Amino acid sequence: MKAVIFEKPGLDNLKVEDSAEKPILTDRAVLIRVRTVGVNPIDYFAVSGAREVKPLPHIPGAEISGTIEKLGDHVKEGNLKEGDKVVIHNKVFDGTCDMCLDGLDMLCRNGGLIGIVTNGGFAEYISVPDKNVFKIPDDMSWDLAASLPVTTLTSFHALKDASLQVNESLLVYGASGNTGMMAIQFAKKMGAKVIAVSKNEWVKDFGADYILKDYGKVVEQVKEITQGKMADVVLNSVGIEAWQSSFDSVGVNGRLVTFGGLTGADVKLNIQSLYLKQMKLIGSTGGTRKQLKDLLNISNELKIRVWKRFKLEKTKEALQALFAKGREGRILIDVDTS
Ligand SMILES: [Zn+2]
Numbered sequence: 001m002k003a004v005i006f007e008k009p010g011l012d013n014l015k016v017e018d019s020a021e022k023p024i025l026t027d028r029a030v031l032i033r034v035r036t037v038g039v040n041p042i043d044y045f046a047v048s049g050a051r052e053v054k055p056l057p058h059i060p061g062a063e064i065s066g067t068i069e070k071l072g073d074h075v076k077e078g079n080l081k082e083g084d085k086v087v088i089h090n091k092v093f094d095g096t097c098d099m100c101l102d103g104l105d106m107l108c109r110n111g112g113l114i115g116i117v118t119n120g121g122f123a124e125y126i127s128v129p130d131k132n133v134f135k136i137p138d139d140m141s142w143d144l145a146a147s148l149p150v151t152t153l154t155s156f157h158a159l160k161d162a163s164l165q166v167n168e169s170l171l172v173y174g175a176s177g178n179t180g181m182m183a184i185q186f187a188k189k190m191g192a193k194v195i196a197v198s199k200n201e202w203v204k205d206f207g208a209d210y211i212l213k214d215y216g217k218v219v220e221q222v223k224e225i226t227q228g229k230m231a232d233v234v235l236n237s238v239g240i241e242a243w244q245s246s247f248d249s250v251g252v253n254g255r256l257v258t259f260g261g262l263t264g265a266d267v268k269l270n271i272q273s274l275y276l277k278q279m280k281l282i283g284s285t286g287g288t289r290k291q292l293k294d295l296l297n298i299s300n301e302l303k304i305r306v307w308k309r310f311k312l313e314k315t316k317e318a319l320q321a322l323f324a325k326g327r328e329g330r331i332l333i334d335v336d337t338s
Contacts (some may be wrong), residue, residue, distance in 0.1 A: 003123035004315045007057045009049025013128065014316050023127035025120070027074040031135045032086060037121045037147035038063030039318045039331040040178060041262050047115055047319060053116050061120030062113055064088040065145035066169055074128040076136035087142065087149050088121070089132045089292050090114040119182050122315055124335060136294060144304050146332055147178070149292065152302065154259055155183035156237060156295050157287030159190065162255040166191035170233035171222055171249050173242045175208060176200040176328055179259070183235055185302055201330055207301060222249045233257065240264035251280050257282045305329035
């Protein structure tokens, strides 16, 4: 099969192979013909060496959609059948540790991520355990499907962790990025007022009530919009570049949530400001199988904006595009276009 593989870390070491070994289908696994894959920072970190991967040589790719090619002999879960359109929950988990028993499979003590601790989806086929496979509606677009398991689930889970309430205000950094545009839509469904930090006017189409275009003026503009209260919840998936202004934009009893640090992760923190405002600083990662199932039920109402799409052969360019200054929406890889 065709696959993108690297033996040593580094973007320049990515190779497209035409005769990579097709994955083995075990009894409780599902072989999936990959259709469209989302490109996320996690894939870049896998290739760059910032995240240790296995096996080596390695196929990256964490956000995968496709169709079922073949079921393992003992697959019972979810009434899956050949030809079904599916997405892959990208968590490897044992189902037996204390975290898994609490329903927190993304925190499994013996787990990891598909595409990091196993081969991923930048390939024609992938084989994954049946418990990771979720059927999607036949009429769902591949663009949206390839945006559910990482992009959508991460923002959904983060807002739930932040306990966003009706009438509260949410400030979203990176609002025209992957998770940002999904966070806006969920926040509106939850009844919140959304202030989006983005240079792009189109984030209004996703439901943002206010758009702040100037990073340098975010704090004063949030103050004005909220009449001095500041934001109840702030999502900063951008990292250090927006750290101080995101911190200063949180109101009393507010929550600052982070699940990404693309611009850098080593931030400074003033403890006094944290406790005097009784702020909660929340780290959030991925989401649970249950949450993925929940959001599949409402996902047909979600919008997605694709900025660039690439063929598998151009994976390197797709990963580089993650850092483009003028990025406006998702980057996808179409593996199978038949
Ligand atoms: Zn576990």
